[in-house]
Amino acid sequence: SMLTEHVRGMSVTAAKAYAASARAALEAGPEQPLPDDLGELSALGGVRAYPSRRRAVTLPIAALQAALVGASATTTEARA
Numbered sequence: 001s002m003l004t005e006h007v008r009g010m011s012v013t014a015a016k017a018y019a020a021s022a023r024a025a026l027e028a029g030p031e032q033p034l035p036d037d038l039g040e041l042s043a044l045g046g047v048r049a050y051p052s053r054r055r056a057v058t059l060p061i062a063a064l065q066a067a068l069v070g071a072s073a074t075t076t077e078a079r080a
Contacts, residue, residue: 002040003060016068023061027054 003022007015022041025034030049034042047053 002043003064006039006041007064012068016065019061019065019068023058023065026057026061 003019007018010018018037021035022038025032025038026041026044026048028048030045032048034045038045044057047057
């Protein structure tokens with residue numbers, strides 16, 4: 001719901017850019033600093049130290065990215 005709230009009202013282009021930035025930041029190693037534009041999603045930065053938890057956090061972002069490009073199939077993979 002944090003992701004949905006953050007992208008609500010954004011243009012498709014802005015939502016795509018935000019999703020790409022958020023996904024890259026949350027898939028990065030824990031030693032990488034989080035960007036300032038993540039908003040409430042920055043609270044999830046701690047999962048970067050746990051690869052199995054990263055998938056749980058990035059899966060909704062992958063679903064958003066798929067929806068924004070009009071993918072008709074559902075995604076069960078964190079990598080779109």
